[in-house]
Amino acid sequence: LLEDRLIFSDTVGNKIYSLDLGQSKELHVIRDNGGGLSPEDEHWRAEPGSNGLALFSNPEGEGSTANDVLVCQHADRRLSILNLSTGRMGPVASEFNGKRLNGPNDVVLHTDEVEDEDGNVAMRTYAYFTDPVYAWLEKDRFEDLPYLDDRVENDGPGFCGVYRVDITDNSISHMAKVELVTSEMARPNGITFDENDLIVSDCCQGAHLDGCTSGISRWNIFRQPAHVSHDDGSSWLHSVTIEDNISPELSTGGCADGFAIYRLDDESATYGRRRRRAKHILIASCFGGLCIVDLDV
Structure with missing residues (x-):
């Protein structure tokens, strides 16, 4: 959301839209070719457009404004910044260890406390993003099949990260x-x-993949140790996996996809005293439809 506008991607149609949530309810295309490649290069792609978006406000960054949006681009296989005022777009990240990314899928911003080699602590803003296989999906083979992993191995970084x-x-x-x-x-x-x-969802639905069982949606929770110095991103430890099981006979497919966290205030009375605590709820698209997960259980 940007003020009273909803900014979103059409991954298949390859456009980025703005929907006015006020009285007009007008829908505008704010960028054609959101995925980045020219039409002749995307004829085989099932999802050539952009995917996840995140508003990015960094007044100290050169040329950056409160109207910047981080864009996960499938076709160009990179994370980019789009300036909504000028329409200008440029890459932020496109490779790891000299190899191109598969195609960033979703992105979130977070401010971390980082200690440098001299022991100085500073607050840094990071964009965390996922890089699965879906930028490699072909129109004629729109399923999680072994060819996707072949493309990851031969043309990408060699893994999903x-x-x-x-x-x-x-x-x-x-x-x-x-x-x-x-x-x-x-x-x-x-x-x-x-x-x-x-928290990262695992959209594991390919029958050829180890541990991918039909009907199971997974969300992995990662935590950092209490004291981390010289962090290079690798200090995050897998803490727990939340699973939601749905019988395949009761669903029509899907997997753990995009989601959001909501904080609900829960007020209770104990021995005449009223106590208020925050309850954290995860609402997600998942195998079979929509899942609501209580993170406090």
């Missing part, structure tokens, strides 16, 4: 250093934070 880039001082003209958070998930997809917990 979760990464982060420091965008504290970023601008449209600057490429950031990409740091790996984890490469141990089969199909990392949606991503967000619950306070300081990093």
Whole structure:
């Protein structure tokens, strides 16, 4: 959301839209070719457009404004910044260890406390993003099949990953250093934070993949140790996996995809005293439809 506008991607139609949530309810195309490649290069792609978006406000960054949006681009296989005022777009991250990314899927911003080699502590803003296989999906083979993993191995980094880039001082003209958070998930997809917990959904539905069972939606929670110095992104530890099981006979497919965290105030009375605590709820698209998960259980 940007003021009274909803900014969203059409991944298949390859456009980025703005929907006025006020009285007009007008829908505008704010960028054609959101995925980045020319039409002749996207004839085989099932999802050539952009995917996840995140508003990015960095007044200290060169050329950056409160109207900047981080864009996950499938076709160009990169994370970019789009300036909504000028329409200008430039890459932030496109490769890891000299190899091109598969195609960023979803992105979230988080401010981390980082200690440098001299022991100085500073607050840095990072963009955390997932990089699964879906940019490789073909129109005629719109399923999670072994050919996707072949493309990852031959033309991508060799795995599906979760990464982060420091965008504290970023601008449209600057490429950031990409740091790996984890490469141990089969199909990392949606991503967000619950306070300081990093949560990533695993859209694992390919029958050829180990541990991918039809009807199971998974959300992996990663946490950092209490004291981390010289962090390069690798200090995040897999803490717990939340699973939701639905009988395949009762559903029509799907997987753990995009999601959001909501904080609900829960007020209760104990021995005449009223207590208020925050309850954290995860609402997600998942296998069979929509899942609501209580993170406090």
